[in-house]
Amino acid sequence: MAIYSGEQATKEYLLEVTKGCAVAAAKAPTLTNSLGLRTEIVTGDDLNPIIDVLETFGQTSTFQMHDAVALKSMAEKGVLPPILLMGADLCKPVLWDCGACGFPTCGEYIKFVSRNKGLGIGAYGPSCVWKVIDFGMAADYACAAAAMHRVEARLFFSIGAVSMFLGHLEGSSFVLGLPVGPVGLNNWFDRESWVNAFNYQQRTMGQLAGGPNLSMAFSGGGYPVIKTKPNWWENPTFLKVEEDEAFVQKDAEGKAKVFEKIMRYRGAISEDE
Template identity: 30%
Template sequence: MAILELTKAEKEKILVDIARLAAAAGEGAQRICGGPSNIKSVILTGEDIANIRDAILPLCGDDGRLNMYMYGDWKGLDEVIKNDEPMAILVMGTDATRSHLGWNCGACGFATCGEFNKHAREVREGPTRGRGTAQGGPCCMWLLQDFGIAVVTAAAAVYEMGVPTRIHTSFGSMAVACGYLDGCMQALGISVGPWRLGTWDEWYNRPTMKGTFSLEDIYGDLWRCFPTHFAGFNGRGRPLTKTDPAWQAKGIYCAHVYDEEYENKRKAAGAKFAEVTAQIRQKVQERRQQGGK
């Protein structure tokens, strides 16, 4: 009997096969709405993972401070690519902006599915095309729940095969922006690997981020993102803000302000992101026209 040693290519093929099985599990999962599946799946490896990495960075800024959380995903992918490690990304997408149900449940905010579809079509055809920061809308809540069921089922399938995994909003959004899932308004990415010891820490504790930001950076970012977690009792309508252990004596309150410096950085990042993703979309389209996978 032959003794087989797993090469990088063989490891990558195994991860791709696991991603295929996970896609089958996700697309075949039990759904609330029934009917044909409107979920699309793509598996990214090699150059295409590098494209996702390159698309993420402009939104974070070179130092990561524009989006410290997405920067963690960028840095994780960057380490994988630099170390030439086997990995796959399963991206699943859908379009929950078109409802065929006729249930008229009102969960979307409209009295009937017909009213929702009319509004959603106007948004899709408008200047924003319904794209938010990460996902698109407005959405039928039932179709969106079906999509969530499919994605978590796929991620669970990867986990059951003993491979580290996590669901990433960033990977899904970048895949749509780069042209891998045209026709999808919502998308989520599922990391399959990388193939290495201690990968659980890579996507959860993220040791690659150690030393990137100071404690003050992290605390300040959390405070800005989740002010209600740091608010005192709001019985008088203006709760004190818990900036540090002595918060009760300091009398610091939240306020809405226009941050011109941050807005200028954010707009410049958006312009750079549009430039980078347009270049990637062009490459992806050219490969498809040439019959490349």
Template identity: 30%
Template sequence: MVFESDAVEVVARLMALSARTAPKARGTDVIKTMIVTEEEKERLAGAMREYGEKHDAVFFIRDAGNVVASDACLLVGSLYADAVGLDCGGCGYATCAEMLDAQRELNPPATPFRGPNCIVRMADLGIAVGSAVKTASLHNVDNRVMYTAGVGALSLGWLEGCGVAYGIPLRASGKDIFFDRTR
């Protein structure tokens, strides 16, 4: 299965390309990606387990098992201190300047993601993640978008400058390991 794992790593790179070239508001790229394999995968799964145990969130521990069993994991995050500048109010603040001020004041260290965030930038992140998983699907690589893997990555200090991230573990096997799961 070495050649299949190698193929998955190639697809992970193509997925990172898809995330990078996905459309973004005002053409400003705020997306960061990272591909983890082997030892980094183990570190990521360990951070996920630790978070799950600390917060009594068993789904983090379950998802950590999927990350370990995967061939690779693509991480996709959105830079934190950014706003599109539309003053749309989607973030809950009247202006982008107010939201950026709130970012500097409101960061409880116990939360998995930093906020508030520009809603348009969160849509950019969703489009980037969607573009990445579309690429995995085109190449028949099993995958699952995981909030838990993003939390683990940020807790390790990966994707520097990002406030929100998702992980997408990838696997090539005869059976999709991501959808026959128990709690």
């Protein structure tokens, strides 16, 4: 007989659940039978580069800063969960000539991709639609496996993109990250860490700027109103469309810092350079 620390036991259990999520993702039904899913589980200090790059991205991107703050807070509390990375090469078509991607044939699609495969905000493309559907089912199965064990989990585009940039799951054009845990309720939705990291005004503006369409009044009049306060119709705040050269410059400089940091982590640049 033995007495186990509940805290330690739950940490060990979360890793086992994460392994189960990887199994579930691999077992997910597919339409193409050629997804080529890749998975990897990252834990502990090996998550530090991901958090560091996310935080650097966050200097000009609110949602990535929010994710970095949450992960850092969990690390400081000693409850940083294991993260399941799932990736695949979604650019490789299944050769059905279906036209769903917008090209008349897979041959035309392949010609375009071979010359123009580009990086968007966090994934390579264009992608084969059928592969995207298959990848979505794999991700759903992983989440369902966590739910069956009463473990909170949430898919993160940001974690997946940064992981891919750092060299995880080589050969993938798209990666998602799935933190499995920590133990608790609504850790990834309530985000208590935001309260300490951002004041009320910053949190409010972060939500408004991150999803302005969710706070808009009727926009048909041509001057869309943003509901920035309870009595939003009094002294209303209007949404404007304008260029912002200062932010464009700041964003470019921020991305340069991000990619320099990525190159250092990947060993392409030495610490002396």
